[in-house]
Structure formats: C-alpha cells, structure tokens
Amino acid sequence: MKIEYNKSLKKYNTFGIDVVAAEFITITSESKLDTILSKSNKNPLFILSGGSNMLLTKNLDMLVLHIAIKGITITEESDKHVHVSVYAGENWHDFVQYCIKNNYGGLENLSLIPGYVGSAPIQNIGAYGVELKDTMTSCEAIHITTREKRIFLNQDCKFGYRNSIFKNDVKGEYIITKVTFKLTKKEHILNTNYGAIKNALTHQGITKPTIKDVSEAVISIRKSKLPDPTKIGNSGSFFKNPVIKINHFINLQKTYPNIPFYKIDKEYIKIPAGWLIEQSGFKGKRWGDAGVHEKQALVLVNYDNASGNEILNVSKKIVTKIKEKFDVLLETEVNII
Ligand code: EPU
Numbered sequence: 001m002k003i004e005y006n007k008s009l010k011k012y013n014t015f016g017i018d019v020v021a022a023e024f025i026t027i028t029s030e031s032k033l034d035t036i037l038s039k040s041n042k043n044p045l046f047i048l049s050g051g052s053n054m055l056l057t058k059n060l061d062m063l064v065l066h067i068a069i070k071g072i073t074i075t076e077e078s079d080k081h082v083h084v085s086v087y088a089g090e091n092w093h094d095f096v097q098y099c100i101k102n103n104y105g106g107l108e109n110l111s112l113i114p115g116y117v118g119s120a121p122i123q124n125i126g127a128y129g130v131e132l133k134d135t136m137t138s139c140e141a142i143h144i145t146t147r148e149k150r151i152f153l154n155q156d157c158k159f160g161y162r163n164s165i166f167k168n169d170v171k172g173e174y175i176i177t178k179v180t181f182k183l184t185k186k187e188h189i190l191n192t193n194y195g196a197i198k199n200a201l202t203h204q205g206i207t208k209p210t211i212k213d214v215s216e217a218v219i220s221i222r223k224s225k226l227p228d229p230t231k232i233g234n235s236g237s238f239f240k241n242p243v244i245k246i247n248h249f250i251n252l253q254k255t256y257p258n259i260p261f262y263k264i265d266k267e268y269i270k271i272p273a274g275w276l277i278e279q280s281g282f283k284g285k286r287w288g289d290a291g292v293h294e295k296q297a298l299v300l301v302n303y304d305n306a307s308g309n310e311i312l313n314v315s316k317k318i319v320t321k322i323k324e325k326f327d328v329l330l331e332t333e334v335n336i337i
Pocket of ligand 1: 128225237238239240241274276278295297
C-alpha cells in the first residue's frame with residue numbers, strides 16, 4: 001500500500017488550506033482499510049473524507065487515511081422504492097446526480113453539497129427543507145480500534161440539526177464505509193416549500209416539477225449565493241444557525257423588527273446566523289486572503305493563500321461581535337482541526 005510522506009492537503013480540503021500530513025494513505029477498499037487499521041493500532045489516525053467541513057489550522061503530524069472507497073449498488077427494490085447502498089468515497093453531488101438520472105427521488109434538494117457520501121451522516125447534511133436523515137435507512141461503519149463492523153440504523157444515529165451520534169457518543173471511534181438510502185421510484189414526494197425553490201420554479205413557468213427540475217433549481221440557487229470551492233476556498237456555512245429562547249427573540253425583535261426566524265417549538269426560535277453577521281457589518285469584508293463571502297455572510301472564504309488560523313481569527317471576530325451586539329453565541333458548524 002502506497003504511503004505518501006509530507007503530503008500537502010491543499011487539494012484535499014475545500015477551504016484550500018495548505019497544511020501537510022506526515023503520512024497519507026488513500027484507502028480504496030474495505031480490505032485495505034482493515035489491513036491498515038490492524039497495523040496502526042495504537043498510532044493516532046486522522047480520517048479524511050471529502051474535506052468539505054473542516055478548517056485545518058496545523059500540520060497533521062500523524063497518519064491521514066483518505067477514505068476513497070467507491071461503488072453504488074441496489075440492495076432492494078420494489079415497485080415504488082429502491083434501496084441504494086453507496087460507499088463512503090463517492091462524491092455526494094455525483095451520487096445525487098446518479099439518483100436524478102435514474103429517477104430515484106428524495107435527495108434532489110441536497111444537490112451540489114460538496115463532500116463525500118461517507119461524511120454526510122456525521123453532520124446530517126441538510127438544505128432547502130430536506131436532511132439526510134429523511135432518506136438514510138442505515139450506515140455501515142468500522143470501529144477504529146476493534147475493527148468490528150457495525151450497522152447504525154437511522155434511529156441509532158440520533159440525528160439532529162447538523163448533528164448525530166458520530167459527533168457525540170461515538171465521536172472519533174468509527175469510520176463510516178457505506179450509507180444506504182431508501183428512495184422513491186415514482187410518486188416522488190417533492191419538497192418545494194422553501195421560498196427560493198418556489199420562486200425559481202415559478203420563474204421558469206414550471207407547475208408540475210420533476211425531481212430533475214427541483215435539483216436544477218437548487219443548483220442554480222446555490223450557484224447564485226455560495227462560492228464554488230474549486231474557485232474560492234470555503235466550507236459552506238461556517239456557523240450553525242443559533243437556536244434561542246423565545247423571550248430573547250422577542251427582545252431582539254423590538255430592536256430589529258425584520259429579523260428572520262424559524263419557529264422550532266413553543267420555547268425556541270432559530271435565527272439565521274447569516275443575517276446576524278450581515279447586520280454586524282461583516283458581509284464581504286476581507287483581511288488579507290481571509291474573508292466573509294460577499295453574497296452569503298455565513299460563509300467564510302479563503303481567497304487564495306490564507307492560513308487556517310487567519311480564517312479562524314475572522315471567525316473569532318464574528319463570534320465576539322455577535323455576542324456583544326445580540327447576546328447570541330454562535331457555534332461553528334465546521335470542524336476546527
Ligand atoms: N441572510 C442574510 N444575510 C446573509 C445570508 C443570509 O440576511 O448574508 C438571511 C437570508 O435573507 C434569509 C436567511 O438569512 O432570510 C437564511 O438564509 P439562507 O436561505 O441562505 O440559508 P442559511 O440559513 O444561511 C442554511 C444552511 C445551508 C443551506 C441553506 C438552505 C445552516 C448552518 N446552513 O443556510 O447549509 O444550504 O440553509 O437550506 O443551517 C451548509 O451547511 O454548509 C449550508 C450551506
């Protein structure tokens with residue numbers, strides 16, 4: 001198995017941060033993964049998937065395993081549904097496009113999300129009213145030290161808003177190798193309630209959208225707001241949208257009557273972090289090569305050669321200001337390494 005030494009990770013993280021991995025192995029099969037894990041029992045490992053939800057702030061003085069196992073199989077099929085199992089190293093958007101091409105419905109709203117399939121369950125990726133948890137039936141994972149395979153059913157994953165068991169109870173213990181989805185073959189349940197999707201479809205005069213229409217609408221919305229990581233380094237939303245108590249929200253509303261919000265329940269309200277950041281004057285600001293995207297303030301960007309710490313400093317400025325101005329504590333969505 002090929003080990004690469006002092007390998008630059010610039011191409012392996014969507015922020016495009018140039019740090020180095022002491023040792024780097026690309027894993028292309030489950031058996032290779034097992035062999036490596038059996039040998040590296042006590043050594044620290046770093047598991048790298050699509051690198052689309054992390055900010056690297058230092059060199060990784062350890063063995064990095066890049067999980068690139070590929071393959072898509074149909075495991076079960078009926079008249080109405082199909083169960084599709086996908087290996088962790090498949091590119092997420094390519095997989096979604098495979099589904100659209102085959103008329104498998106359920107993932108169209110999650111088009112164009114960067115990253116690999118294997119890391120999608122970790123943060124329960126979501127966009128435009130749909131989350132991975134809505135269609136994922138199970139995922140398979142290997143325990144890093146015991147090398148035992150475990151199947152996590154949907155309900156085992158304790159999915160929440162950008163959250164799962166893999167970020168909590170079993171954090172850092174497993175490598176997800178395969179994810180299975182139950183998708184529709186007909187009578188697709190479209191989710192077009194999100195304002196921007198509705199507008200895009202109406203604008204095109206589409207009254208009975210197909211899953212392809214929805215996917216295309218999502219792609220055009222994302223392209224219009226979110227920077228393409230192959231051109232400008234970024235990791236999508238840098239922070240989670242904060243959830244605050246209703247009384248706190250009512251107070252904020254007195255000063256900011258136009259504050260957007262999503263009601264969660266009787267006690268809590270979610271507010272868009274992008275709005276808070278824009279109101280604080282950060283949108284489009286730049287410090288050297290690190291900055292805040294000009295069209296979506298929730299996205300921090302690396303214009304060229306920013307270091308992870310430069311991006312992190314921008315995020316700290318934002319957190320401080322938002323706490324001061326709104327008494328809201330922003331939590332990062334991106335993993336800081
Ligand atoms: N807004 C502003 N200024 C900004 C950005 C947003 O005022 O610079 C306001 C918008 O006007 C709107 C609200 O904030 O009223 C929400 O904005 P948007 O629809 O762009 O969504 P978001 O809440 O900023 C979330 C997800 C995105 C996902 C979109 C669409 C999180 C942390 N982010 O963003 O996910 O694509 O909704 O569903 O929940 C990601 O996780 O990386 C990601 C891109």
